[in-house]
Amino acid sequence: MSSLQLGVGGIELVPQSTGYALLIGLGVAFCGVILVALKIQKAYLSEDSGTSEMFMVANRSVGTGLTASAVFSSWMWINETVFAAAMCYRYGIAVPLWWATGLCFQIALMAALGVLTKIRVPYAHTSLEIIRMRYGKIGHVVFIILNITNNVFGCASMILTGSQLVYGISGIHFAAATVLIPLGDIQHAYQNLPVVLYTAVGGLxxxxxxxxxxxxxxxxxxxxxxxxxxxxxxxxxxxxxxxKVMANAANNIVAGNFEGSVLTFKSKQAIIWALILKFGNLALVVMDTAFWQKSFATEVNATVPGYNLAALAIFGVPWGLGTVFGMTARALHNTPIWPTYPSPLTQAQVNAGFVMPYTVKALIGDSGIAAFFVLLFMALTSTVSSSMIAVSSILSFDVYKTYINPKASDKKLVKVSHLTVVFHGCFITGIALALNYGGANMTWIGYFRPILSCPGIIPLALTLLWSGQTRLAAIISPILGFFTGLAIWLGTSKALYGEINMTTTGMGVPALYGATASFFSPALYSVLISQYKPYKFDWRIFLRIELADEAQLARSSSVTAPQLPPSDTTSTVSDSEKVEPGTPSHRPAKASAAPDIAKLAPNPEHDPAVLEKNKAIFESSSAEVSLDEVHHPFNASTLQKLYWWHRVAWIWFVFIVLVTFIAWPMPLYRNYVFTKSFFSGWVTVAIFWQFFAFAAVVVYPLYDGWSEITKGARGVYHAAQNLFERERK
Structure with a gap:
């Protein structure tokens, strides 16, 4: 593998001034649009991001359409667009489909875990809050580190990739591009307010x-x-x-492919790369607080259909775009219209992602490159904004409120969230610059990240799925899993290639072995360690996670719920309740006073009788609350609906795995080169899938949220009409 060194040169496709104008102009334009939208939602839709509940989990009121669109956008990284084309060029037509199958099953899994969270932890703000409730401070700190490192590496790698692309096609220095993409530098606020400002102001x-x-x-x-x-x-x-691809076959030989063809699905390097991608993408979803927060923010009936709609829609992006651009580049890369002609397209330029912009320049021209900049901006800012709100929630809620200022008011918590958004923007910029100067590239980071992030996946999932996982197992198993994966990765690199360096550790086979060990070994460790002093966790303990500052929420009429005890306090546990000693739930504590339920807005999903009973329990500050007296806030019909969605989610997840891992790609992995008719049908379906994606995550959200859109539009119309009438007088 050729390493992507600092400052990979390309052909300057647009002037540097145009590049700056596009980056800055897009940022300012988006910032203005979002600030106006936030004003409208606050004024006419009673949605105030000045509360932490709104800032972090959007008052748990987001519908199916907007959920699908948001999840789709958060998962539509540069990988799924620019690099799908580059990797298709590198390994052949198998890559885009493998890429597509490596995107959808993780979202389907999060649909199942998200609806299970609504059943067991209805008032969670972050996934780490659940960890702290079950495993205590040490477990909490371990998973904070796992989550933040996964988030930072993922986000920084996207910024690194984006800055290299901007440098390669416009001549903007990579450091300047790295700063412009995510940050709002105070000295140049007019240039780079984009992501930080609208995220800091508006929250989730x-x-x-x-x-x-x-x-x-x-x-x-x-x-x-x-x-x-x-x-x-x-x-x-x-x-x-x-x-044209067949005519140019002699110049398009790919080692490891059947007959060296780019038009065969039988590609050894493609399938190795695809397996690593699956592990890495699973970590990017499950270990990213942003995907958990989006599930917390959804309505009861929106989690499963919203996430699975996004899972289906995302399939068409790398499959269609990657196939068309990768194959077109193979057809044209040695013709006079190619930007680098007569020089060949180097491996470093492929690794840097120049395949798609070069193809755009060759066939569409300068207007196409301007549009490419817009697409690049969309992918980058979506990634960065999602990362910022996720890390902000961890630092403000899981660190600041938990360990620094437990009595922080809602206003104070939102202020800290704003500051941590800015801090994270600066931090990931520094990490991206460090990775760039260190010579890391997208491929190497993609191979290392699963080894770093995968160890926490199974222990985190078992926190909700298995009552038998002990505190010690949850803490130790991801640490052992990381060192197991690291040892196998480095050991295999040494055994196969004789030395350990950036090149050998960036090869496919060692990375695959390391990722596999890093993912599966924590499951073995968890089961074995849990046999030492086994216990059974009582799921009712999770019902103690409180909503942040219910009194503030009551005034905004956003959420209905009695104030539960803070999540670091618990009740006396009866002898019949098997709770592991040492966890926060083992220590008795006094209950907190609840807000007056009469002031809370009615919510049909909550059981009024349970709310009244819980109010009576919690409003006495001297009472020690037994778990037998804590009841689920959702009414029976809502819970029944959630359990039904939970079954549907798991059935759909199994179906997607079987189809996309086995039934579809495996029969194609044989000695076969695509015929002309098969190729035409293959690409046609991929293009139709793009239109389906547009209908699912662009058109449907408008239909789903039409009442809110019309309500906001009427509010703006009446406000404008009143202003006009006042000016006339």
């Missing part, structure tokens, strides 16, 4: 709104690029593309 709901805009614009551009390239005279449609 702002990211939902920006995610929708990102999704709509990005999908329009993806469809435009796909069709514009295929219909170009130099390509000649699907048939013409196939003919």
């Amino acid at each position: 709901k702002a990211t939902f709104l920006t995610d929708y805009l990102h999704t709509a614009i990005a999908l329009l551009l993806i469809i435009y690029f796909t069709l514009e390239v295929l219909t170009n005279d130099a390509v000649g449609g699907l048939g013409g593309l196939y003919d």
